[in-house]
Amino acid sequence: MKMPSARGPVSAAVIDALARSxxxxxxxxxxxxxxxxxxxxxxxxxxxxxxxxxxDDRWEWHPGLLALRAGLEARFEAQxxxxxxxxxxxEDVPRALVALTSDxxxxxxxxxxxGRAAREQFQEFATHRSIYHLREADPHTxxxxxxxxxxxxxxIEIQIDEYGGGVAHRMHQEMFKATMxxxxxxxxxxxxxxxxxxxxxxxxxxxxxxxxxxxxxxALLGHLAAYEMTSTGPNxxxxxxxxxxxxxxxxxxxxxxHVEADAVHEQIAAxxxxxxxxxxxPESAGDVLFGARxxxxxxxxxxxxLLERWAxxxxxLRG
Ligand SMILES: [Fe+2]
Ligand SMILES: [Fe+2]
Numbered sequence: 001m002k003m004p005s006a007r008g009p010v011s012a013a014v015i016d017a018l019a020r021s022x023x024x025x026x027x028x029x030x031x032x033x034x035x036x037x038x039x040x041x042x043x044x045x046x047x048x049x050x051x052x053x054x055x056d057d058r059w060e061w062h063p064g065l066l067a068l069r070a071g072l073e074a075r076f077e078a079q080x081x082x083x084x085x086x087x088x089x090x091e092d093v094p095r096a097l098v099a100l101t102s103d104x105x106x107x108x109x110x111x112x113x114x115g116r117a118a119r120e121q122f123q124e125f126a127t128h129r130s131i132y133h134l135r136e137a138d139p140h141t142x143x144x145x146x147x148x149x150x151x152x153x154x155x156i157e158i159q160i161d162e163y164g165g166g167v168a169h170r171m172h173q174e175m176f177k178a179t180m181x182x183x184x185x186x187x188x189x190x191x192x193x194x195x196x197x198x199x200x201x202x203x204x205x206x207x208x209x210x211x212x213x214x215x216x217x218x219a220l221l222g223h224l225a226a227y228e229m230t231s232t233g234p235n236x237x238x239x240x241x242x243x244x245x246x247x248x249x250x251x252x253x254x255x256x257x258h259v260e261a262d263a264v265h266e267q268i269a270a271x272x273x274x275x276x277x278x279x280x281x282p283e284s285a286g287d288v289l290f291g292a293r294x295x296x297x298x299x300x301x302x303x304x305x306l307l308e309r310w311a312x313x314x315x316x317l318r319g
Pocket of ligand 2: 158228262265
């Protein structure tokens with residue numbers, strides 16, 4: 001992945017350091033702004049995925065970078081708690097997940113994309129989402145070695161579909177490339193990091209935060225469950241919106257596939273995965289709901305930002 005441009009002093013310090021061989025790096029994140037924070041976190045997290053072009057792999061576990069990351073994460077976690085409140089003890093998590101994900105009072109981005117969006121707006125939507133879809137399922141895979149028993153088996157059942165049953169062109173992260181191609185977008189991994197705003201990076205950082213810390217394993221499962229449980233309706237709308245704009249079967253396959261697959265995944269995620277996990281680790285039940293609440297609130301905020309920009313006749317991407 002090509003290294004993006006800095007958005008402030010902290011991301012500049014990280015990007016500058018990564019261009020060199022590992023050395024005694026340190027950086028104080030005091031006063032970091034939102035764009036700067038989320039780009040810096042995104043750049044640091046990517047070291048644990050596929051990495052950046054030309055960056056020394058030894059940076060991944062560099063103590064100076066990890067110290068900075070911890071400082072940025074503390075700020076991000078404080079933002080999350082401000083947004084949805086802290087994790088609280090919970091019972092009957094599958095039922096609570098159903099209640100949380102049935103609330104449709106948020107902004108309807110999918111309704112707009114289905115019925116009214118212009119082609120350029122759909123293109124922007126896919127640009128934002130490409131940051132995740134081109135590595136779809138990868139953040140949640142970090143949970144597999146941290147679980148045992150029924151919850152682990154359920155997660156793997158979901159991930160097997162996400163990874164196309166081991167067939168490359170059926171992996172969801174590969175399937176999305178056909179949608180991007182139909183929209184005239186660049187399918188290279190991470191091609192659009194530079195143009196997406198902090199809200200889009202934050203949605204991705206949320207998964208990495210939960211994925212890379214074992215202490216957040218419950219939140220990671222809640223995150224995945226919320227994704228799966230709010231997928232069928234919106235993906236049907238995205239597919240129909242893209243068809244309305246002339247998209248053929250190749251273009252819409254990614255969305256159509258999710259209508260089918262996630263009708264099954266949502267049951268597995270809520271009951272088999274989160275339900276079994278909370279039975280085995282009842283003290284983590286609150287974390288599961290916290291993860292779900294975070295993703296739902298952040299997705300709503302992101303959707304509102306897009307709709308606002310479009311309503312003002314502007315682009316939702318960075319200049
Ligand atoms: Fe998927
Ligand atoms: Fe799914």
